[in-house]
Amino acid sequence: MRQKLFFLAFFCCSFLDLSHGHAIDLNSKQAFLIDLTTNTVLFEKEAETPVPPSSMSKLMTAYLVFKELKAGRLMMKDHFLVSKKAWKKGGSRMFLNVNSRVSVADLLRGLIVQSGNDAAITLAEGIMGDESAFAEQMTRQAREMGANTSTFKNATGWPDDGHLSTMKDLAIIAQRTIQNFPEYYSLYGETEFTYNKIRQKNRNPLLYANIGADGLKTGHTDVAGHGVVASALQGGRRLILAINGAKTKAARSEDAKKLMAWGFTYFASPKLFNAYNTLEHADVWLGKETNVPMVIDEDVYITVPRYQLKDVSVELVYNNPIQAPVKAGQVIGKVVIAIPGRDLIEKPLTAGRDVERAGFLTRIKAAFSYLLWGHN
DSSP: OEEEEEEOGGGGGGSOOOTTOOOOOOSSSEEEEEETTTTEEEEEESTTOOBOOGGGGHHHHHHHHHHHHHHTSOOTTOEEEOOHHHHHOOSSOOOOOTTOEEEHHHHHHHHHTSOOHHHHHHHHHHHHSSHHHHHHHHHHHHHHTTOTTOBOSSSSOOOOTTOBBOHHHHHHHHHHHHHHOHHHHGGGGOOEEEETTEEEEOOOGGGGSSSSEEEEEEEEETTTEEEEEEEEEETTEEEEEEEEEESSHHHHHHHHHHHHHHHHHHEEOOEEEOTTOEEEEEEEETBSSSEEEEEOSSOEEOOEEGGGGGGOEEEEEEOSSEESOBOTTOEEEEEEEEOTTSOOEEEEEEESSOBOBOOHHHHHHHHHHHHHHSOO
């Protein structure tokens, strides 16, 4: 068994040591922060506690609309009728006129940018005929994507018995939105929308913070407090946060900015290996070629506190030599990544090309050479 050990000290010179800055205090009662580069959870605070998700529920409403658009069952230019129920709904509104017909494009902006409850109900009724039926579909879709604690009773987030979600679930819904609907996700980054001659600004405080934020949704109820689900992209690295239970808009904004900045500053997510780059050559026993390249079939990233980067080590573990024949893609070893305080990460090493078995005379010669000299 051959082992080749690397220490990743070459990362350390460019990163600030923040080993004493791990603790972070938030005003919000619930919080969740995840790095999508590696799906690593960076921070949790009562993240799996069910709470009323208020207008953050509209993430799931928009998700179902995006799904219909992508499937071709709905078009942006389609129009839906505004019912009396939608028109009368209180709370945040896009100020639709009763019995008017409004395009899906405008309704989506009214839903996402203006957080319009009237827009949410109009979309729900337009797609399913009934808001309750739409809410049932919201719950089913949430469960399918792994947001298993969420139950939606309406499309708006209006307080309702049993209408509950968690910060972890809301982050999952945001993640699936970003990944599954990149063509529509840009709507969450729009900072204002005017409808019926009424201009409203997006309530997401991070969109104005110059930190790479491009979504998603705020919410507030008297019972649950102020919350926001937000995402930001810096240097190709995307974080998603979800917080709730702040007492004021200002406290929500402070917590969101603080938590997002901490996630980007305290942690790093470097790429260790590129997919299909040769990491090492293994000797081949009785093959037409004497060696075979060893590769990893995927890009490999890690997420760690920056101060730990100097302590990360990588081992290539494999039997040497490899017995011919060797097929491209065949597992011939593994990469073992050791991060202090974490379980080992193992990735398979595969052959980068075929190596056929040598002919009879070549094999005899190699075997004889091995008996005499200990090598082929």
